[in-house]
Amino acid sequence: MTLFVQQFFNGLSLGGVYCLAAIGLTLVFGVLRIPNLAHGALYMVGAYLTYFFLTSAGVPYILAIALAALVLAGIGIGMERVVFHPLRNAPHTHHMIAAAGAMFFLHSLVQAIWGADFRRMESPITGRVEILGTQVSWQRVTIVVTAVVVLIALTWFIKKTVHGQSIEAVEQDRVGASLVGINPNRVSMLTFALAAALVAVAAGLVAPINLLYPTMGDVIMVKVFAIIILGGLGSIPGAIVGGFTLGLAEVMATTYVSAVAGEVIAFVVLILVLAIRPTGLLTKAVQR
Amino acid sequence: MSQKSRSTLRPLIALSTVSLLALTSCGNGGGDGEGGTITIGVTGPQSGGGALYGENVEAGIRLAIAELNEQGVTIDGEEYTVEMRALDDEYQPNAAATNAQRLVEQDDASVVFVPHAGGIHAAQEINTSRSEFLIGAYSSDRQIVERGNELTFMIPPTFASYSEPFIEIFQDQGAERLGLLATASEYGQQWTSMMTQDWEDAGGEVLSNNNFDYGAVSDFASAVASALSEDPDVILVGGPSQTTALVIEEAREQGYEGGFMIMDQAKFEEMELFTDPENLNNSTGVKPVAEFDDPGTDGLIETFAEEITQERPITSETSLNFQAVALVVKAMELAGTHEDPAAIREALPEATAEVDDVFRVSGFPDVVTDEGLLISDTLEGAYRDSEGNYEYFPVEIE
Numbered sequence: 001m002t003l004f005v006q007q008f009f010n011g012l013s014l015g016g017v018y019c020l021a022a023i024g025l026t027l028v029f030g031v032l033r034i035p036n037l038a039h040g041a042l043y044m045v046g047a048y049l050t051y052f053f054l055t056s057a058g059v060p061y062i063l064a065i066a067l068a069a070l071v072l073a074g075i076g077i078g079m080e081r082v083v084f085h086p087l088r089n090a091p092h093t094h095h096m097i098a099a100a101g102a103m104f105f106l107h108s109l110v111q112a113i114w115g116a117d118f119r120r121m122e123s124p125i126t127g128r129v130e131i132l133g134t135q136v137s138w139q140r141v142t143i144v145v146t147a148v149v150v151l152i153a154l155t156w157f158i159k160k161t162v163h164g165q166s167i168e169a170v171e172q173d174r175v176g177a178s179l180v181g182i183n184p185n186r187v188s189m190l191t192f193a194l195a196a197a198l199v200a201v202a203a204g205l206v207a208p209i210n211l212l213y214p215t216m217g218d219v220i221m222v223k224v225f226a227i228i229i230l231g232g233l234g235s236i237p238g239a240i241v242g243g244f245t246l247g248l249a250e251v252m253a254t255t256y257v258s259a260v261a262g263e264v265i266a267f268v269v270l271i272l273v274l275a276i277r278p279t280g281l282l283t284k285a286v287q288r
Numbered sequence: 289m290s291q292k293s294r295s296t297l298r299p300l301i302a303l304s305t306v307s308l309l310a311l312t313s314c315g316n317g318g319g320d321g322e323g324g325t326i327t328i329g330v331t332g333p334q335s336g337g338g339a340l341y342g343e344n345v346e347a348g349i350r351l352a353i354a355e356l357n358e359q360g361v362t363i364d365g366e367e368y369t370v371e372m373r374a375l376d377d378e379y380q381p382n383a384a385a386t387n388a389q390r391l392v393e394q395d396d397a398s399v400v401f402v403p404h405a406g407g408i409h410a411a412q413e414i415n416t417s418r419s420e421f422l423i424g425a426y427s428s429d430r431q432i433v434e435r436g437n438e439l440t441f442m443i444p445p446t447f448a449s450y451s452e453p454f455i456e457i458f459q460d461q462g463a464e465r466l467g468l469l470a471t472a473s474e475y476g477q478q479w480t481s482m483m484t485q486d487w488e489d490a491g492g493e494v495l496s497n498n499n500f501d502y503g504a505v506s507d508f509a510s511a512v513a514s515a516l517s518e519d520p521d522v523i524l525v526g527g528p529s530q531t532t533a534l535v536i537e538e539a540r541e542q543g544y545e546g547g548f549m550i551m552d553q554a555k556f557e558e559m560e561l562f563t564d565p566e567n568l569n570n571s572t573g574v575k576p577v578a579e580f581d582d583p584g585t586d587g588l589i590e591t592f593a594e595e596i597t598q599e600r601p602i603t604s605e606t607s608l609n610f611q612a613v614a615l616v617v618k619a620m621e622l623a624g625t626h627e628d629p630a631a632i633r634e635a636l637p638e639a640t641a642e643v644d645d646v647f648r649v650s651g652f653p654d655v656v657t658d659e660g661l662l663i664s665d666t667l668e669g670a671y672r673d674s675e676g677n678y679e680y681f682p683v684e685i686e
Binding site: 003006011116128137209211214218 | 335336337339340342343472496497498499500501503504505506507508509510511513514517528530531534541542543561562599600
């Protein structure tokens, strides 16, 4: 029972990270209809920036994550302007190629600045707390709490603010949105900024329990794609449900079946969803 | 000029770029006028997840070459300059074979260093047929020399050599239950199946296999927790040093107090930088380079810090390749040729005694077997006791 409770918390924290990373990807897909293959690389840059602010600049942990998110938002806007905006009328394959290019560029850039070495980011949040008779590290509690807070803030932003509503409007109907005066350019930039900021938060949270290296984003990238296909491409609630489902499924499969099963489960779920309900669990109608 | 449209300019630019490239590559490949050039080929990961590993291997080769050139290399009365030519294979076996072929045919390399088992295997498919070249194989899986490839020499000690002394140390302490938490790469699986067999043969019990791919998992906690739930006395871990350190730390944080057998890929000196060294207490592993008393050890540590980096300690990935380059160039001198791989291979055993002391760093080979194993009679493994002190024990290479 203790093992179950402990693994449940491990699953929740992993799910929280997956969730934050997946929402960005699904937002970009919802608004621009492109699978941003460079999303994992943005995650990696987010982790390195958090590391930089925390270790080299000496900023407190949570603030370091916030600063990294801010810088990443800028990089996200830059990416939209430089890479995707010029391709807005090009065929879909061009977006994929451009995104892959952006990914390799970011890998090499980070390797040139920080080197290929593994880096360890020490979190100032140490120690453990007893929950339901099991020891859970404060870092994991922080991950879950921050993920929930960010998710609530995001929902409020999308539902209650003008900018957020404009994102949702474009997601639902691009032509209709521009007819009522929403500037699709601005929405595209805003979406990229938001997606990049969210993935930076995910990376900043997970960095202390993992290692930093230039290709660290590749690992999470595959999982995150599985999540948004599971949840339904473009659906935010889908990304949230999918993220936590996959996090928990992975951990439980590792515990009760085998570690290999834990690694495979994402793809088993992916194949099942594609076979039984190819539009995903919580889908909105995807146009085009 | 401005009248010309872009479309006419483009081919011109392309042409001039191509010719420039051709010119520069000529400069690299050709001799320098005085004396000849010996090219040592390297194919290893320069980008992607294995980039750091590739860098460490290349560093050893580069430092050896610099030292050799300073001392002067004379083959058959003629002076030579040694050069390294390194290509990126991103850890891909196919790319390694293609690179090796390129290094041999375009750069006239007769020796190619390959630092990963998959690449070595792929290179062994081609090195005795179409274009002959000698493989400097840096990987500790014994299969490399068991395939009967005549133009291969294996640089590191086989990992099987560590099995017996590791088991002895823990079973002397009364350990019975062995947990498995190694990386799930091919190398990790081979280590695991060897250790499973040997541990059971020695009368111990092997618990369920919780190996997972150290490079592809974002959170180690769950695999560690399920391994610990079976209450092991000692756990087999290992993969890249840095990830291994995190796995060990996670186990300690979850309350594990037993020992660790650390596979030879992970190095104590690197792990100490990534986790509180106390977590590593009661573990067996590879002896740190700095702890060897060979004549060249201190010199290489110093050059590594000056020329390569001060941010990380030198490991055997660098030191063993450093030694191997010196050995192979000495063999060229003795064979009187830098072009005939078979003659160079044949001269390797004799060369072991002739290599200058500067190149004897961490268990320099005393013997090169017919199979191509480099055997050092003074190799040792390390045990870090429960107080954090290192003890060394002899390891017989087999």
